[in-house]
Amino acid sequence: MKVSTSLRLSALAATSSLALTGCISSGSAGGDGGDGEDAPIKIGISLPLTGDFSEPGKGVQRGYEAWADHVNENGGLLGRQVELTILDDQSNADRVAADYEKLINQDGVDLVFGPFSTRLVVPAAQVAQDYGFLFVEPAGAAEEVFTQGFDNLFYAAPAVADDHYDHLADAIEALPEDERPKTAAYAAMDDPFAMGTAYGLKTRLEEMGVKTVVDEVYPPNTTDFGSIAAKIADSDADVVVGGTQYQDAVNLIVALRQLDYQPEMAAFSTAPTNPEFPEAIGTETEGILSPTGYTPEAPYESNQEFVDYYTETHGTPPAEDEANAWTTGQVVAAAVEAVGCADPDAECQQQLIDWLRENEVETVVGPLTWDEAGRPQGAHLIQQYVDGKIRIVLPEDAAEADLILDKPEW
C-alpha cells in the first residue's frame, strides 16, 4: 500500500512537473517574438552577478549595457535596435552552460556574448560551439582557453594572460646586465588567469638569468598571507611578482609590509588598476606596477567616445571590465555590419566567425586581430603608481610618466 501511494505520488509529481516546465518556458518573454526586419537583435549573455566572481561580473554587465544603450541611441545595428538578455550564472560552471542553453534554445537570441572569468568561459564556449554560435568573450585570457580546439572563440582584449607583462620584461631586458634585478619572488593565485600573468613574466625573467627564489601558489580562498609573506621576506628577493586578482593582492601587500619587506620592484596583476586599490592600501602605493589592457586615456578614436559616454551616464570613467565588455560589443558589431546578418542560423554565424578570422577591428583598446585559436595579437600596457596616481609607463611611445626602477619603501 505504502509503495503504491508513493508511486502514485511520484507519477503525480512527474505529470505536474511537465505542466511546470511550461511555467519555466513562459517565464521568458516570448521565444519567437517575430524575426522581421525591424525586430530588435537579441543578444544573450550570462554573467556572474552573484557569488565569487560577482564584482567583475557586474563591471562587465555595466559595460555591456552601456554599449547597448550607446548603439541604440546611434541608430542600432543594421538599423535594428539591440536588446540584451542577461542571466545570472551564480559564478557556477553548471549554471553558465545551462544559461547559454536557455538563451539559445528558449529565448531565441540572435547573438551571444561571453561571460566573465576563465573558469566559466570554457563550459560556455562549448555550448556556443555546439550550436554553431560565434563566441566573443571579454574575460578568459588564460592560455588554456585557446588550446581547447574552439573554432568559434575570440578574446576581445589586447593580449592573453601570459603576455601581459611583455613590455615590462622588455624594459628589464634593455637594462645593462649589472642593473637588472638578480632575484625574484612569485606568488600566484591558483587560477588560470592570475597564474598565467605571473608565470609569463617568470619565464621571461628566468631567460634573462633572474633567479627565482620563491614560487608560491595559493588557493583562491586564501585569506591569511602571513606565511607566504614570511617566505618572500625571508628570501629578500629584488622583485616581487603577484599573480593576483584583487583582494589577495591587498592582503599580500599588507602582509609584506607587516614583515617590513622592501623590494626594488613590485608588480601585481589586476588589483592596482582597481580604483579602490589606493583606498585599501593607503599612501604606500608608490612604485607598484601593473599590466592593464585598458586605460581611459588611451588615444584610440572610439575610446574617447566610450569614455565620454560612460562618464556621462555613470559619473565615473570606465574601468577594465567595462572596457572589455564594450570591446566585445564593438567586435561583434563590426562583424555584423560587415557581413550584414545577425541571426542564429549556422550559416550567418559561420560568416561572422570567418570575417573575424580575416579582419582587424578598431576598438577602445586599439586595433585587434586574432590568430586561428582566437588569441589576440597585442600586448598590455604597463602602469605604475607615480606621485600617487596610476600612470602608463610602458611602452615608451604611450608613456605618461617615466618608469621608476627603484621602488620607494611601502
Place this chain on the structure above:
Amino acid sequence: MSLLLQSLVLGVLLGGLYALLAAGLTLYFGVMRVVMIAHSAFLILAAYLAWFFTRTTGLDPMISLLLTVPLFFGIGVVMQRLLISRLRPATLTMMSVLLTFSIALTIEGLLGFAFTGTQRRIRLPYGGANFEILGANVAVVKLIAFLLAAVSLGALFLLLKKTQFGQALRATIQHPEAARLVGINTDRVAGYGFGLGLATAAIGGTALALDSTIYPSLHWHWIGPLMAIIVVGGLGSIPGAAIAAMVLGLGQSLLQIPLGTTWAQTFFYIALFATLMLRPQGFFGGRLAQRF
C-alpha cells in the same frame, strides 16, 4: 632560521584564534551533542558586523564587540530554545547538523544579499604596523587579534572553573542525568552554553575582521579546520580543543615552509583521519567522545 622563527610566531598567533573558535564549537557539542556547522557562518556574520560598524561610524571595529557579543549570546540562547530543543533526541546529532547547516546557508545567502559578494576588508590606520622581537616581525593587528582571543579564552575558562554557573555547565556536559538529579535546570544551562558558544564566534569574527578579507562564502574555509580541531582534541573537551588548535595552527604554519600554502592546509584533514584511525575518541577527550 628567521623564517622558522617567523613562522612560529605566525603559527602561535593563528593558533590562538583557532583555539577560541574551537572552544565555542566544543561548548555546543558538550551541552547539546550538537555539531554546529553554522559556527563559522556566525563568525563571518560577526566579522561583517564589525566591518559594517567601522564603515558607518568610523570607530574602531573592536567597539562593535559591545553590541555583537550580547547580541550573539541572545541569538544562541534563542536558537537553542526554539530550534535545537525541538528536534527528536533520538536523531538529534544528525538532524542538528542539518539544521545548523541550513542556518549557515541562510546566513551566507543573507550576507550576499545585504553586502554582495564583494570581498571586504577593514582599513585600519595601524594595519601594516609591526615591531620586531628576536628577528621576527609581529604585526600589531595580529597581536591584537591574538590577545583578544587569549583574554576571551581565559575568561571562559575562569567562568567554567570558578563560578556556580560554570559548575552547572560542566555538570551538564559530563552527566546531564545526574545534573538534573541535583537540581540543575539543564535546559536553561544548555541554552546559556549555546549562547556562550555563539559569543565566542562574535569575538572571533571581530578578531578575524581586523586582519583579513571577508566574503560571504568564507565560512566554508573555516569550518573544515575547526571541525578537524575538535575531533583531534576530543569532542566535548575544551582544553583538548584549545591544545589541538594550537598544535594544528603551529603545524600548518610550519608546514607551509616546505610544502606551500595549499598542501599545508591538508594537514588539518590528515590529522583528522589519523586521529579517527588511531584514537577515535580524540587525543584529549574523555569517555564522552567515545560514543560520538
Place this chain on the structure above:
Amino acid sequence: MRSASKALGLLAAVAFVVAFPRMAPDAFILSVGVVIMSYAVLATSWNFVGGFTGYISLGHAAYSGLGAYATGLLVIETGMNPWLAMLAGGLLVAAFAVPVGIASLRVRGASFVIVSIALVLILLLVFQSWGSFTGGSNGLRVPRPFGTDVLRPEQHERFFYLHAVLLAVALLTWWLIDRSRFGTGLKAIREDEDKAQSLGVPTFQYKLVAFVVSAFFTALGGGMYALWFGFLDPIFQFSILVGSYMVLMSLLGGIRSLFGPVLGAVIVGYAVEYFKAQYGDTQFHLVAMGLLLALVVLFMPDGIIPAASSLLNRFRPQAASIREVTAAELAEQRRSAADAEEREPVTEGARR
C-alpha cells in the same frame, strides 16, 4: 488491487520518463531534464547510506566528484571506452570508500558527518593543487562519448535515457536490499544501533557495505554527468553545496521510501530553476535552500511521501489494512521509547 495500482503507478512513471524527451518543447528543457535525472541518481545513491542507516553524509560530492574525475582521467589517459571507464571509475571510488568508511563509521554520527565534510574539502585542495594530473584550476575537459555528428539536443536525449537506466538500476538495487535480511539489519541500525548490536547484527560491517555501495552508485552518477557535461572544475565538483543538495532532496522526498529521493530531486531540480528565474540576480537561492532544509528538518523529518501517504490513509481508512496501522504505531512507540531513553547511552558508557 494493491499490486495492480502499484504496477499502474510504475507504468505511468516509466511512460513519462520514456516520453519526456519527445514532449520537451526545446533543448533547454531537455537539458534541465538531464540535470534532474542526474540529481535523482545522486540522491538515490546517497540514500543507500542515509536512508538505510540514518547516517547523514554532507560530503557525497566527494564520491560524485571522484567518479567524474576518475571517468574523465581514465578516458583521457588510457583511451578506454568511456562506459567502461565510468564503471571502472565507480569501482575505484568504491575501493577508496572502504578505508574512509572504516575511519568514519567506527564512531557514531558526529564524527561521520565531520569526516564527510572534511573529505570534500581535502579533495578540493588536492584536485586544485595536483594540476599536472587533474588539470587543477584549469579544469579538465572530458571527451564526448558520442561523435561530433550527434548534435547537442540529441546528446541531451541520449544522456537523459542513460541516466534513467542508471537510476532504474540504483532503484532496483535499493529495493532488493530493502527486502533482504541485510536491509532489515541496516534499518535496525537506523532505529537503534545499540539494540541492533546486542541482537547480533554486525553493525560495523553492515554500515560499511551500505556506505561502499552508496559511494559506488554516487561515483557512477558523477561519471555519467562528467561524460554529459564534458568539463570538470574542482571548485564545482568538490562543493559542499552539491552534497547538501543530495541530502535535501532525499530528506524532502523521504529517506525511508524507495522513490522519496527521486521525488525530492524532481521538486528541488524544478525549484532551483524556478528560483533562478524569479530571483536570479540575488543570493536568494541560498536562503531559499537554507530555509527549505530547516523547514523539512523541523517539521517534516520523514519527508513528503510518508507525510502524504498518512494523509491519504486518513481519508481512506478502509483501504489500509490493520497491520499497516499497527506497524506505523509501533514505529511511533519505538520512537517515543527512544526519546525516553535519550540520555541512557551516556550513562551506560559511564558504567562500562
